[in-house]
Amino acid sequence: MLEGDILIETFWNICLLHNISTRDQLLREAVRVVQTNRALQLQGAAHKSILEPETLFQWMNQYAGEREFGHFPGDRDLFFRLYQVGKDMNLLDYAIQTIQQDRITSEIVVHTSIVDRFKDMCEEHHYRTLLIAEAEKYLRGLAESQLVKPSFTITLITENYIIAKLLKTYFESFPNVHIIQGSIYQPLPLSEKYDAILTIPKLGIKMDEVKDAIIRDSEGVAVNHLIPLLQDTGRISVTLPARILFQSGHIEQWREQINESAPVHSVHMLPDGLFRPYISVKTYQIEFGRSPSQQVIIGRLLLHKMSLEPEREISVHGEAFARLENWRIDMLLDEHQDSLRSFQEAPVPKVKLRDVADIFRGKSVLKQDLRAGNIKVLNISNIEDGEVRTDQLETINEEERKIKRYEILPGDLVMACRGTVNKLAVFPETEGTVIASANIIVIRFKESISSGYAKIFLESPVGTTLIQSFQRGTTVLNLNPSDVGEIELPLLPHNEQNNRVNRYNEEKERYKQKIREATDRWEQVKNEIYSELY
Known part of the structure; x- marks a missing residue:
């Protein structure tokens, strides 16, 4: 030590x-x-x-x-x-x-590579006046990077009085470093404008005191209050969770509004685990600027030693980026991009799941609740090879009226929303009442879409890419029913859906039969050879 x-x-x-x-x-x-x-x-x-x-x-x-x-x-x-x-x-x-x-406040300690990347951006664009919001999150980067060198004039903001006193004491001998106590979730009464701003706002908090704003999510509120502090040629680098990039409703309106007032210049997916153990959701580093962006750089970053380096980058014209409904860059970077583009450009009509199905998540069932009872529970482990193993279902003892909203009916499409593997299956006919656990999303289609057809599409490379683009977690799957409802399906006539489902099922059954025959033959040959050993 x-x-x-x-x-x-x-x-x-x-x-x-x-x-x-x-x-x-x-x-x-x-x-x-x-x-x-x-x-x-x-x-x-x-x-x-x-x-x-x-x-x-x-x-x-x-x-x-x-x-x-x-x-x-x-x-x-x-x-x-x-x-x-x-x-x-x-x-x-x-x-x-x-x-x-500290395990009480669980303040994020940002990896040094974020500060290093910010410093590189500032040097590339010859920025000199920098603002770092909620500076306590960036202390490690401030200690280990060269950001506080005299070529930069740095302002550190913190909401916490004691941390402000600590920073003032530590940086007392640095004339180029200034400390301000203030909250980025309120309008900041600062007259100075900055070349570059760095922030990772609080994630997933609703701000009740925000007036006349289309967004109350802490991430959007913080960005709205920081953007006015930028110089006309400046940029703000923000760490945002995945949901901000694709959720609809007021967040979609905010994306459109912010891209008009401060156009997106780059979007990069950050490596899984970069903020562990503080954050377990997928995160992205986004740069907004006050000036228009001709080309938006999108990419995926990898952590090499202690530096963030692009694994893959492509550019999208600023006008084309502005037309996107969401910022799901995962799809644009996916290896199945050609197939995805073919799907998006195909003349076949498309429908969102939310428009053709009822979608709900199952009930939270604790281990101590599992006992001999009248209600069966479907969990992720009961879905194998695209089928539900109804003979393995555990049970709970509960009144049927209390669990009716979680009941799965024959023909429902069930989807794993937690875990490490995406699993899909059409629920079969079974005896008794079965409910979904909280690890399962149930999709109950209306007349226009067949469950079997939807399953085939969603397990295809394009369907898998669409599902992953709504993934909120990192290495562990984390899907939200409202996000799943945004996934688009190709809307084919019923007879064409049924033809594809029948062909799929017939070929799968033929495949399984061949596997059974090969397994039986292998067992027979093994036993014959064993018997010839003596």
Whole structure:
């Protein structure tokens, strides 16, 4: 363990023994110690006579006392011990480790590669004035990158008073770094405009106090408040979750509106696990600019050592990008792009699932609820090779009226919405009442679409790509019924749907028969050979 890490751990341990345990309490006392030491150094008073517990305590009260930090939660001896351990600590390293270890607020610690990529963008476009919002998320990048070099003038925003004090204390000797306490979820009363802005807003929070806005999602609110702070030639780099790129309704309206006021310049899919354990959904890095974009760069990024590097990039004309209903770049980058384009350009009419089916997710069933009962439960493990194994269903004991909304009927299409593998099956005739678990989405078609036909399409390369484009999770499948409803199917006449389903089923049965015959023959030959061994 490095000496700095030992100091940090020792400081923590002293604090914890005296019930100083929350993130902000731990940060506050470290800043109090460092600021007291700075004051002593400036006064030329850091000599032995001052370092008596009583005198040191008086100096702390004068230079880092209640007015700035509140009441110190201990006596002179406790502060003396904390001072001896913490006066020379690297405050930024301490903050990074304290925030990273915090399990209560679970603040995101952004990977250094995001800051490095932002720095590269700024250098490429000769940007000089930078704004980093909710700076506590980027402390590791600030510590490990060269972003704070004198060629940049950097403003760091944080909503948290203690973190603002910590940053002011740490960056006190950096004249090019300025600290502002404020919230990006409220209009920011800043007169200065910036060349570049970096932010990863809070994800998935509804902001109740937003007025006269088409979007109340925290991600959109933050972007709306930051865009006005950009210079005319500037860019904002934002980390957004997958749902913001494809959800319909007010989020779709926001995408259209924001692309008019601050056109998209690039969209890149970030590597799975880049924000683990803080975020488990797919994320994208998007750059918006105040000036029009002739070409929008879309791509997929891979983490190579500690750098984000493009695995694949293509460009889409700005006008063509503006015509897209959503920003599902996964489809544009997919290896089955030719097939997907053929589907999209085919003259056959298409319908969204939501317009031809009722779609619902199953019931949450806990392990302790499973017992001998009258209601069967379909889970992911009961779907194998495109078929439902009805003989393996577990049961619960529940009144039928309470579970009616989750009941699966023969002919329903069932789809796994969790797990690691996409599974589809048409539910067969079976005895008794069967409900779907929360890991299953049920699609009940109206007259225009056959369940078997929809299953064939959705398990095809194009259908699989469409499903994956609505995937919210990373390595683990995470589909939402409302998103599934946005998937388009080719609308063929009923007789053509039935012809394809019959042909598919006949060939599959022929395939299974061949497998059974080959298996029987293999067993027979094996046994014959075994019997000839002696």
